[in-house]
Amino acid sequence: MTSWAGPGGEARKLNDRYRLLNPLGAGSVRLAFDEAEHRDVAVRELRVPPELRDAAMFEARRATGLRHPSVVRVLDVLIENGAPWLVMEFVSGMSLEQAVRSRRPLPVPQAARVGVCVLSALSAAHAAGIVHGRVDPGNVLLTATGRAVLAGFGFPSLSTLPSADLWSLAATLHFAVEGRPPGQVPAPGADPFRSLVRAMLHPSGPPPLEVVRETLDRLAVDRPLDAVVAAAGPLPPQRVAAIGLAVLDRLATSGAFHGGVQPGNVLIDDAGRAWLAPLPRPGTLPAYTAPEGAATPAADLWSLGATLFLAVEGVPPAPGAPLTRAGALAPVLARLLSGDPAGRPTMDELRRELLTIAAGLA
Structure with missing residues (x-):
């Protein structure tokens, strides 16, 4: 067992510099005071088999060169009574x-x-x-x-x-x-x-x-669209059209099937701007999956229509559900939610219609 006191009962020092104080938590890390730099530090014995000590010391010394605001810095590496020790930045x-x-x-x-x-x-x-x-x-x-x-x-x-x-x-x-x-x-x-x-x-x-x-x-920093609607209620058609434009631009830029257009994947920042999260692996909730179940741009547009439906009405679409709040957005949503992919607008047509509504010209 490691002794933390010197021969006379005084607090032990490492390298005649780091005065050992109390343990930090339940682990083997200990608070110490750096008497040369007048600061608190954390110290820990580097316990490795003797045959690995040189390699461990080399890696530890390499770590002293790593500087980053989110890294607990390794300040010093030393040998005390034949044992290697790390001296680290103390973070409260x-x-x-x-x-x-x-x-x-x-x-x-x-x-x-x-x-x-x-x-x-x-x-x-x-x-x-x-x-x-x-x-x-x-x-x-x-x-x-x-x-x-x-x-x-x-x-x-x-x-x-x-x-x-x-x-x-x-x-x-x-x-x-x-x-x-x-x-x-x-x-x-x-x-x-x-x-x-x-x-x-x-x-x-x-x-x-x-x-x-x-x-x-x-x-x-951003909130999902479904959380925004749950907190504030259905959004005005103009704002929903602007959200639709942002999502549409993201789909057009990628040029590939997204497969996850749904309110939880549309993030809204403090200024109300929308951003469609990239989907590492496809997977859309059933309420936002196109009826044909195909991996096509037209299917993404159906999912966008269902997402905008929730944004303006406050609930996901359902067969025969009325559009009571959508205003000028209603005919656009009706076309996007067509069961026939050929009946949905193209991306260019949709962009023109959403621009008109977002500008308050419809």
């Missing part, structure tokens, strides 16, 4: 694991903000040739200001593949919103956050990094 906060277990799972926007921070930290590490290898809820610290920082750099990595870090990030985000690891059956749900997490956990590998980053960025 609670681990994600502690926060979820002692309170409750995080709301999606907060979990997405955690993902933004940790993904940014991992991207910086990977660019420097460093794989973390130990991303888990215990190594993600939540500060009082809401910033998430990633601890655990400087320890021997359990993997050499950056993709393993992304899988572990997804498992960590799953724990953040579900309160449990993903196991063999990740949580279901058609919302963009859970869809993204499941895609990142898929055996075929994660989606492109830019898709992951952009989706987390949006989810951290």
Whole structure:
């Protein structure tokens, strides 16, 4: 057992500089005071087999060069009585694991903000040739200001593949919103956050990094259209037409079948602008799936019509459901929701009609 006191009972020092103080939590990390820099630090013995010590020390010293706002910095690596030690930045906060277990799972926007921070930290590490290898809820610290920082750099990595870090990030985000690891059956749900997490956990590998980053960025600050309608009620036809234009532009830019146009995947920012989340893997809710069940642009347009129906009426479409609030948007929605794909407008026709309504000219 490690002794934390010197021969006379005084607090022990490492390298005649770091005065050891109280334990931090239940782990082996300990608070210390850096008498040279007059600051609190965290220290931990680097326990590895003797034959791996040199390699572990090399990796730990490499980690001292990693600088990022969402990384708990490794400040120093030293040998004390033949044992290697890490000296790390002291970050005041609670681990994600502690926060979820002692309170409750995080709301999606907060979990997405955690993902933004940790993904940014991992991207910086990977660019420097460093794989973390130990991303888990215990190594993600939540500060009082809401910033998430990633601890655990400087320890021997359990993997050499950056993709393993992304899988572990997804498992960590799953724990953040579900309160449990993903196991063999990740949580279901058609919302963009859970869809993204499941895609990142898929055996075929994660989606492109830019898709992951952009989706987390949006989810951290924007609200899904269905949540906006649930909170504020049906939206005015002009505003719904503007949302339709934004989604249509996204569909036209991709040029491919989206397969997930539905209110939960349409995100609204504080200014009311809409953004269609990329879908890592197709999957539309039944109420927003075209009757022909085909993977075509015309099917996406039907789903867009059903999404705009909910936005302006407050409920998903149903056979024979009346359009009581849609105003000038009603005939456009009727054509979009045609059971015959040939009866739906083209993208260019739809854009012209939505522009007219959004401008208040209809």
